[in-house]
Amino acid sequence: MAYTKRVDGRKFDELRPMEAKAGIIPNADGSAYFKIGKTTAYAAVYGPRELYPRFLQNPKKGVLRCHYSMMPFSGSGERIRPGSNRRAQEISMVMANALNPVVDLSAFPNAVVDVFVELPQTDAGTRCAAISAAAIALADAGIPMKDMVCSVAVGQVDGAVVADLCYDEEAYDAIVSDIPVAMTHNSKEITLLQMDGEISKDDLIKALELAKVSLEQVYQLQQKTLRERFSSE
Amino acid sequence: MSNLIVKERDIVIPGDILAEGMDYLPGDNTYREGDKIFSKILGLTGVAGRVIRITPLSGPYVPKVGDKIIGKVTDMTMTSFRVDTGTAYSAMLNIRDATTRFVRSDEDMSRILNIGEYIVVKITKVTSQNLIDLSMKEPGLHKVIGGRIIKINSQKVPRVIGKQGSMINLIKNKTGCNITVGQNGFVWIKGTPENELLVTKAIKLIEEKSHQEGLTEKVDAFLGDIKAPEGSVVTEE
Known part of the structure; x- marks a missing residue:
């Protein structure tokens, strides 16, 4: 195995240090920030509110919309053009798909709940940080949810199965794969599973088992964050 | 087991x-x-x-029959007013429920209520699609004249009112302002301009520290020993 020591000195199954806080944006109905290593995601939830244009309305239940956006100097490379692009649109869609199974908007027909996620600093694993932040923000906004969703990336770097890849590992000069996973906490349903790169079948199974353990750590933080939000000091 | x-x-x-x-x-x-x-x-x-x-502990206002709310008239149709409730759903106030007097069919509706005006109303019906019907025909329901309207989270409304109205009556008696709290989180404050500002700050304080104990004492201390202006009459909740 060529990859014996991780670039930032972590253990193979160790996540980067995480931090989270709920209720940070006063004007939003619910908000949270979630930080994992050098990746920071701010999520703001607005609504339920009226949905226009009207053809998007669903008379049976409310609609969940996600907006993902990386800030211009958030990455380690060149400036990114701000605003939406093809990548951001796709991630917005997979975020909505990852959150929709738990969010129960049947009490809000014809309305919309908007989730905006901004990433001021990024170092791989942005969609996972975005989903974890969005789940906290939705709960903070008092939106009915059946369960929490936690998300983390796992993968394989030159034969070693690792959790929570940083950018240097994603860009490692060998066979690498990056698998973002989102899972509901109680029912253990996978709501997001994507992959970039190559991985063997055995390693994939190992990686997904590792994801389960890692997601539990993310959940513990989400739970602690939400409990602290309203606990009297 | x-x-x-x-x-x-x-x-x-x-x-x-x-x-x-x-x-x-x-x-x-x-x-x-x-x-x-x-x-x-x-x-x-x-x-x-x-x-x-x-x-x-947080979340949107869910309209319920019998709730007293404050809304803003946003539109007029042939026979009714459309009212913004501060939620995802606007409400309808039929002209027959807007006034007790007889309204001629050719009468100008804006003589009763006009677009942009705030009203204190009661919810009479809510459907499964969250269509809301309102009435203004009960005592204590009226058009809002003067003062100011502020918006708070609807889940904090019970704390602003307090047990048997203890909190709201404390603020009313100390500042001499008349305060009407709608269940949807709109609050109408009317008094002298300085005291209206003070009440706004006090209500924001309650909203911020709503989950703490001994809130009434904190608000009492915040208001200090100000006196209600001479001749001000407040209605008890």
């Missing part, structure tokens, strides 16, 4: 297991799956006999 996992007034988050076994029943904001009862919202637990329910 059923067993209750949470205690009374615990903070729970969505997906928390509240109880196991069939002896407990899922109340508001909870659901049953298999033999377990789960939380559906961020809030405080309440156990009443066999029923477990959750009081939300």
Whole structure:
């Protein structure tokens, strides 16, 4: 195995240090920030509110919309053009798909709940940080949810199965794969599973088992964050 | 054998297991799956006999029949007014429910209410699609004249009013302002301009520290020993 020591000195199954806080944006109905290593995601939830244009309305239940956006100097490379692009649109869609199974908007027909996620600093694993932040923000906004969703990336770097890849590992000069996973906490349903790169079948199974353990750590933080939000000091 | 996992007034988050076994029943904001009862919202637990329910700590206003709310007239149709309730759903106020007097069919409706005006109204009907009907024909329901309107989170309304109106009456008596709190989170304050500002700050304080104990004393200390202006009359809640 060529990859014996991780670039930032972590253990193979160790996540980067995480931090989270709920209720940070006063004007939003619910908000949270979630930080994992050098990746920071701010999520703001607005609504339920009226949905226009009207053809998007669903008379049976409310609609969940996600907006993902990386800030211009958030990455380690060149400036990114701000605003939406093809990548951001796709991630917005997979975020909505990852959150929709738990969010129960049947009490809000014809309305919309908007989730905006901004990433001021990024170092791989942005969609996972975005989903974890969005789940906290939705709960903070008092939106009915059946369960929490936690998300983390796992993968394989030159034969070693690792959790929570940083950018240097994603860009490692060998066979690498990056698998973002989102899972509901109680029912253990996978709501997001994507992959970039190559991985063997055995390693994939190992990686997904590792994801389960890692997601539990993310959940513990989400739970602690939400409990602290309203606990009297 | 059923067993209750949470205690009374615990903070729970969505997906928390509240109880196991069939002896407990899922109340508001909870659901049953298999033999377990789960939380559906961020809030405080309440156990009443066999029923477990959750009081939300945040979240949108859910319209209920009988609620007194404050709304803004946004549009007029042939026979009714459209009212913005501060939620995702606007309400309808039929002209017959807007006034007790006889309205001629060719009368100018803006003589009764005009676009942009705020009104204190009661909800008479809510459908499954959250269409809301209003009435203004009961005592205490009227057009808002003068003063200012502020918006707070609707889940904090019970704290602003306090037990048997203790909090709101404290603020009213100290500042001499008339305050009307709508269940949807709109608050109408009318008094002298300085005191209106003070009341606004006091209500924002309550909203911010709503989950703390001894809030009435804190607000009392915040208002200090100001006197209500001479001749001001406040209506008790």
